[in-house]
Amino acid sequence: MVYENPDGVKIGLEVHVQLNKLKTKLFCGCSTDYHNDEPNTHVCPVCLGLPGSLPVINERAVEFAIRIGLALSCEIVEQTQFHRKNYYYPDLPKGFQTTQYDYPIASKGKVIIEGEDGERVIRITRAHMEEDPGRLQHIGTIEKSKGTLINYNRSGMTLIEIVSEPDMRSPKEARRYLDKLRSILDYLDVFNGDLEGAMRVDANVSVFGGERVEIKNISSFKGAERALLYEIMRQKNHVRRGGEIVMETRHFDEARGVTISMRTKEAEHDYRYFPEPDLVPLRVAERAPEIQKALPELPDARRERFLRQYEMSNMHARALTNEIKVADFYEDVAGKVNPKDAAVWVADILRGELNYRDLGIDAFAAKDIVTIIELVTENRITEQSGVEVIRTILDHGGKPQDIVKDKGLLKVEDDIVAKAVKEAIAENPEAVTDYLGGKEKSLNFVVGKVMQKTKGRADAREVRERLVKDLNDQS
Amino acid sequence: MVTWTDISGIKQKIAESSAEEVTASYLEKIGKSCINGFVRTWDRALEVAKAIDAGDQEGPLAGVPIAIKDNISTTGLSTTCSSKILQGYVPPYDAHVIGKLRDAGAVILGKTNMDEFAMGTSTESSYYGATLNPWDTDRVPGGSSGGSAAVVAAGEAPVSLGSDTGGSVRCPAAFCGVVGLKPTYGCISRYGLISYANSLEQIGPLATCVADIAALMDVIAGHDHRDSTSINRENNYSEALKDDVNGLKIGVPEEYFGEGIDEGVEKAVWDAIGKYEDMGASWKKISMPHTKYALASYYIIAMSEASSNLARFDGTRYGFRADGDNWHVMASNTRAEGFGDEVKRRILLGTYALSAGYHDRYYLKALKVRTLVKQDFDRALSEVDVLMGPTMPTPAFKIGEKIDDPLSLYLADVNTVPVNLAGVPSISVPCGFSEGMPVGLQIIGKHFDENTIIRAAYSFEQNTAHHTRRPREVV
Numbered sequence: 001m002v003y004e005n006p007d008g009v010k011i012g013l014e015v016h017v018q019l020n021k022l023k024t025k026l027f028c029g030c031s032t033d034y035h036n037d038e039p040n041t042h043v044c045p046v047c048l049g050l051p052g053s054l055p056v057i058n059e060r061a062v063e064f065a066i067r068i069g070l071a072l073s074c075e076i077v078e079q080t081q082f083h084r085k086n087y088y089y090p091d092l093p094k095g096f097q098t099t100q101y102d103y104p105i106a107s108k109g110k111v112i113i114e115g116e117d118g119e120r121v122i123r124i125t126r127a128h129m130e131e132d133p134g135r136l137q138h139i140g141t142i143e144k145s146k147g148t149l150i151n152y153n154r155s156g157m158t159l160i161e162i163v164s165e166p167d168m169r170s171p172k173e174a175r176r177y178l179d180k181l182r183s184i185l186d187y188l189d190v191f192n193g194d195l196e197g198a199m200r201v202d203a204n205v206s207v208f209g210g211e212r213v214e215i216k217n218i219s220s221f222k223g224a225e226r227a228l229l230y231e232i233m234r235q236k237n238h239v240r241r242g243g244e245i246v247m248e249t250r251h252f253d254e255a256r257g258v259t260i261s262m263r264t265k266e267a268e269h270d271y272r273y274f275p276e277p278d279l280v281p282l283r284v285a286e287r288a289p290e291i292q293k294a295l296p297e298l299p300d301a302r303r304e305r306f307l308r309q310y311e312m313s314n315m316h317a318r319a320l321t322n323e324i325k326v327a328d329f330y331e332d333v334a335g336k337v338n339p340k341d342a343a344v345w346v347a348d349i350l351r352g353e354l355n356y357r358d359l360g361i362d363a364f365a366a367k368d369i370v371t372i373i374e375l376v377t378e379n380r381i382t383e384q385s386g387v388e389v390i391r392t393i394l395d396h397g398g399k400p401q402d403i404v405k406d407k408g409l410l411k412v413e414d415d416i417v418a419k420a421v422k423e424a425i426a427e428n429p430e431a432v433t434d435y436l437g438g439k440e441k442s443l444n445f446v447v448g449k450v451m452q453k454t455k456g457r458a459d460a461r462e463v464r465e466r467l468v469k470d471l472n473d474q475s
Numbered sequence: 476m477v478t479w480t481d482i483s484g485i486k487q488k489i490a491e492s493s494a495e496e497v498t499a500s501y502l503e504k505i506g507k508s509c510i511n512g513f514v515r516t517w518d519r520a521l522e523v524a525k526a527i528d529a530g531d532q533e534g535p536l537a538g539v540p541i542a543i544k545d546n547i548s549t550t551g552l553s554t555t556c557s558s559k560i561l562q563g564y565v566p567p568y569d570a571h572v573i574g575k576l577r578d579a580g581a582v583i584l585g586k587t588n589m590d591e592f593a594m595g596t597s598t599e600s601s602y603y604g605a606t607l608n609p610w611d612t613d614r615v616p617g618g619s620s621g622g623s624a625a626v627v628a629a630g631e632a633p634v635s636l637g638s639d640t641g642g643s644v645r646c647p648a649a650f651c652g653v654v655g656l657k658p659t660y661g662c663i664s665r666y667g668l669i670s671y672a673n674s675l676e677q678i679g680p681l682a683t684c685v686a687d688i689a690a691l692m693d694v695i696a697g698h699d700h701r702d703s704t705s706i707n708r709e710n711n712y713s714e715a716l717k718d719d720v721n722g723l724k725i726g727v728p729e730e731y732f733g734e735g736i737d738e739g740v741e742k743a744v745w746d747a748i749g750k751y752e753d754m755g756a757s758w759k760k761i762s763m764p765h766t767k768y769a770l771a772s773y774y775i776i777a778m779s780e781a782s783s784n785l786a787r788f789d790g791t792r793y794g795f796r797a798d799g800d801n802w803h804v805m806a807s808n809t810r811a812e813g814f815g816d817e818v819k820r821r822i823l824l825g826t827y828a829l830s831a832g833y834h835d836r837y838y839l840k841a842l843k844v845r846t847l848v849k850q851d852f853d854r855a856l857s858e859v860d861v862l863m864g865p866t867m868p869t870p871a872f873k874i875g876e877k878i879d880d881p882l883s884l885y886l887a888d889v890n891t892v893p894v895n896l897a898g899v900p901s902i903s904v905p906c907g908f909s910e911g912m913p914v915g916l917q918i919i920g921k922h923f924d925e926n927t928i929i930r931a932a933y934s935f936e937q938n939t940a941h942h943t944r945r946p947r948e949v950v
């Protein structure tokens with residue numbers, strides 16, 4: 001089935017990724033670990049833009065950028081150069097942003113997503129490095145603000161801006177693209193996506209081949225999907241009413257779920273780019289082969305391997321490889337129990353319970369799920385009880401064994417013995433006949449069989465009593 | 476007559492009395508000065524001198540007083556670029572050269588007057604008013620490091636630091652009859668030098684004799700990881716102090732004796748070249764055909780960079796702040812009230828040159844011309860060891876004579892700016908007088924070949940008496 005894209009929707013995304021796993025900022029030695037600290041405590045003359053300070057490139061940031069470029073199948077430029085993007089804003093301490101302009105570090109890449117009608121290639125235009133500005137904080141509401149405070153802790157953090165071609169045909173595809181991007185970045189271990197502001201999205205969208213509209217201020221993936229849904233609807237309605245779409249920048253109002261025209265001449269902004277004279281051009285292409293060699297296994301490759309190695313369904317493979325933490329968790333578990341059981345328990349059951357509670361995989365210990373899977377496969381608890389144990393751990397904590405005991409979930413032990421007794425009777429008609437014929441000792445043989453079946457967990461005297469009862473009932 | 480004391484003389488005085496007494500005598504002289512060379516003295520100078528006497532600090536410049544241009548950052552000592560907009564700004568960090576000087580035991584006397592943000596050739600555009608030339612107080616001391624040259628000529632400091640973007644060390648050195656060096660681009664860290672035009676400028680020393688220039692270079696030159704454009708290269712400058720120019724090949728660019736050159740200047744310079752011939756050097760005329768385009772190229776590049784560099788002065792974080800109902804109005808008012816006319820002129824012209832539609836015509840073209848000017852130097856310096864010509868086409872002009880005619884002021888830089896475009900080193904040494912005012916001989920060398928121009932300058936000094944003339948005491 002081919003997706004027709006009836007409205008001719010074209011979506012391109014610009015994603016800013018903050019490389020918060022770097023220890024220091026892009027151009028100075030300030031620590032990046034500011035998220036729990038007081039404002040303006042992770043600053044120095046360089047990231048405050050004090051007169052006379054000069055930038056020095058963080059070589060590790062360059063390495064991270066190349067890593068990202070390679071993971072997105074980009075070409076790495078021979079030599080990169082930073083430019084100044086000049087504009088005035090209080091969060092911008094130098095009055096310009098140091099960024100890459102005509103020599104982005106990486107370009108011409110691709111990301112493969114699960115599209116509306118199967119696999120779809122989203123082309124990456126470029127990925128370039130730049131510095132993050134500070135943050136404004138309004139005292140009171142934005143309308144009735146008594147003033148604005150500026151926190152420069154974020155100033156000078158390394159950003160990678162990843163720009164896609166307008167290859168997405170629906171908000172759903174946009175969402176998939178964002179999820180995939182996040183997944184790849186997670187695998188690369190270059191950022192912690194859970195920290196505030198780690199990924200920021202600007203979108204551009206057009207319908208029926210018309211002018212494209214930029215949407216700014218999108219703060220989440222869910223927000224991106226909502227903003228796009230609204231904006232496509234707005235554009236379609238506008239065109240239907242005979243209107244014409246003009247090139248403009250719109251602001252996404254998260255609370256109301258609508259986009260609002262900013263009515264500024266954003267498109268006409270003249271940033272007066274020119275090469276940053278304080279930074280020398282950087283030869284980077286020759287570093288790429290080393291970094292390529294050291295690239296970790298990426299989501300697509302890992303999914304392929306899971307399919308082969310663990311013989312799981314495509315759906316499970318996808319679910320288990322999207323997040324690197326989940327994939328690692330799964331492989332940990334699959335090493336200890338049957339991988340197919342592990343796939344069902346981790347991909348379907350555990351992830352479902354975690355999602356419901358908006359928790360990540362870190363909220364659960366691999367050894368606990370191993371215990372639960374063992375209990376279930378050994379028939380000591382039912383599958384339903386296994387789920388109950390997971391829920392209890394997530395909601396109240398505790399160890400699986402204790403929970404099983406406390407809740408009396410092991411009651412099924414009786415059933416196991418009863419089942420084993422029935423089986424032993426059916427499978428050993430001779431011994432049974434002998435016993436019923438008066439050979440008391442033949443009963444010991446049957447007890448032994450039951451003990452074997454229950455792996456010695458059953459109480460021998462209990463087994464004997466049950467056998468006697470069952471046989472008497474039978475006869 | 477003003478008394479000039481060189482570094483060896485200072486050391487002798489310290490041995491006879493104390494560093495404290497030496498510093499006190501300079502501070503006393505500065506206190507009585509009427510040339511407006513210092514914009515502020517350092518209240519801790521005596522304390523530092525006392526520490527030297529106590530033996531707490533040793534070093535090659537132990538106890539040597541030094542004056543610092545007001546655009547070089549000094550911890551705890553206000554640094555304003557002689558602009559209203561930086562009133563009250565006290566840097567929380569030292570420029571690289573200041574750290575080096577402190578480590579070497581130098582005693583910082585205070586900050587010297589300059590053209591606002593180093594934009595000028597006369598030191599008349601300072602927020603603190605003009606500095607007077609000690610040789611004739613009706614005349615300018617040159618600029619933009621006018622204060623640094625004038626205080627040395629007036630005996631208010633034995634040595635000083637200036638900065639040279641398009642001649643700002645050499646011009647005032649020539650006008651005030653002292654020695655001034657513009658080192659090779661990358662020779663001295665610019666960390667802490669408040670940028671005017673980053674790709675052109677270098678910090679440079681001023682002194683009464685060539686030996687002191689070498690002594691200062693031995694302290695302040697060298698690699699600094701905080702300045703990406705600083706080069707890692709070991710050199711001993713004092714080793715170049717040899718009275719020997721035998722076999723030295725001198726090129727004399729005919730373009731440096733262009734229209735408007737003062738007859739007295741021309742004669743003094745040719746006499747100097749004749750003297751070199753007597754001393755065993757040879758000379759030939761040489762053509763630098765792109766010299767006539769250098770001024771235009773220089774001003775476009777310098778103004779473009781300046782328009783961006785000065786964007787950070789918006790009243791938000793430090794310095795002067797004007798009133799305003801919101802940030803944009805406040806920032807706009809701050810810049811309107813805080814910058815002087817010449818600074819505004821250059822910001823506007825630079826902004827214009829970088830604007831869309833003009834960028835290629837002006838900024839890019841200027842870069843291309845810069846390459847051609849560099850090639851002129853490469854070609855010329857492959858034929859000869861050094862280039863010689865007048866530092867300035869005229870002796871110091873009258874205060875007020877050119878300040879209302881920016882174009883004629885810009886033209887005065889015609890022989891100095893090509894050197895900054897090419898990044899080569901150049902020294903100005905006294906070589907005679909015209910109209911009773913000092914004339915400077917400019918000696919230009921190959922990249923990182925400071926030692927050859929220092930040797931040439933030193934030899935000239937050893938064999939002539941121009942540097943023995945002193946201005947009269949100004950009262």
Ligand SMILES: [Zn+2]
Nearest residue numbers: 028030044047
């Ligand atoms: Zn910093």
